[in-house]
Amino acid sequence: GENVEQHPSTLSVQEGDSAVIKCTYSDSASNYFPWYKQELGKRPQLIIDIRSNVGEKKDQRIAVTLNKTAKHFSLHITETQPEDSAVYFCAADQGAQKLVFGQGTRLTINP
Amino acid sequence: DGGITQSPKYLFRKEGQNVTLSCEQNLNHDAMYWYRQDPGQGLRLIYYSQIVNDFQKGDIAEGYSVSREKKESFPLTVTSAQKNPTAFYLCASGRDSTNYGYTFGSGTRLTVV
Numbered sequence: 278g279e280n281v282e283q284h285p286s287t288l289s290v291q292e293g294d295s296a297v298i299k300c301t302y303s304d305s306a307s308n309y310f311p312w313y314k315q316e317l318g319k320r321p322q323l324i325i326d327i328r329s330n331v332g333e334k335k336d337q338r339i340a341v342t343l344n345k346t347a348k349h350f351s352l353h354i355t356e357t358q359p360e361d362s363a364v365y366f367c368a369a370d371q372g373a374q375k376l377v378f379g380q381g382t383r384l385t386i387n388p
Numbered sequence: 389d390g391g392i393t394q395s396p397k398y399l400f401r402k403e404g405q406n407v408t409l410s411c412e413q414n415l416n417h418d419a420m421y422w423y424r425q426d427p428g429q430g431l432r433l434i435y436y437s438q439i440v441n442d443f444q445k446g447d448i449a450e451g452y453s454v455s456r457e458k459k460e461s462f463p464l465t466v467t468s469a470q471k472n473p474t475a476f477y478l479c480a481s482g483r484d485s486t487n488y489g490y491t492f493g494s495g496t497r498l499t500v501v
Binding site for chain 1: 418419421423428429430431433436438478482489490491492493494495
């Protein structure tokens with residue numbers, strides 16, 4: 278089955294700097310790669326996703342890149358703000374309507 | 389709350405007791421899921437259901453049971469066989485393909501007392 282690894286587990290950046298979180302996956306059949314943001318004590322919320330026929334997708338300060346050959350994808354946040362502080366999860370689909378999640382990255386934005 | 393409601397928000401269980409967590413969605417989604425989240429860890433799949441009257445075990449199904457009698461509802465029972473049930477439980481629903489992601493409920497925090 279699919280296995281998703283996410284790095285780093287914690288990330289601290291200065292406000293205004295960029296943050297990058299990386300994930301690798303094992304199943305070459307995976308085609309869908311969403312990213313979720315979870316604030317403390319709240320539910321995860323989808324912030325951006327990418328499908329296998331696209332190499333990059335951008336939404337304002339957030340972008341995701343996908344390298345299917347290498348089986349890795351990354352989340353890029355530019356001009357970070359305090360409200361970006363949260364836990365971020367990557368995921369990959371494993372057919373049968375299932376998503377497999379990475380372990381999460383706790384991002385802290387320092388003012 | 390985004391079309392998927394979990395209740396209660398907090399739940400306390402005594403040793404040897406079964407408890408049931410509720411999950412209801414009005415998004416007309418076919419698929420529903422239960423995940424367990426422990427501090428500092430990712431989301432681990434307990435059970436999932438792609439259609440009414442059918443469900444599948446996830447990675448950590450032992451000590452849990454589910455039912456899917458209605459499209460809108462997917463309750464999770466934490467049985468006394470689950471030895472370490474203290475965790476944050478998240479329910480999610482999805483359309484008939486994973487290519488649209490999940491919508492999560494707000495979660496139930498279960499504590500054993």
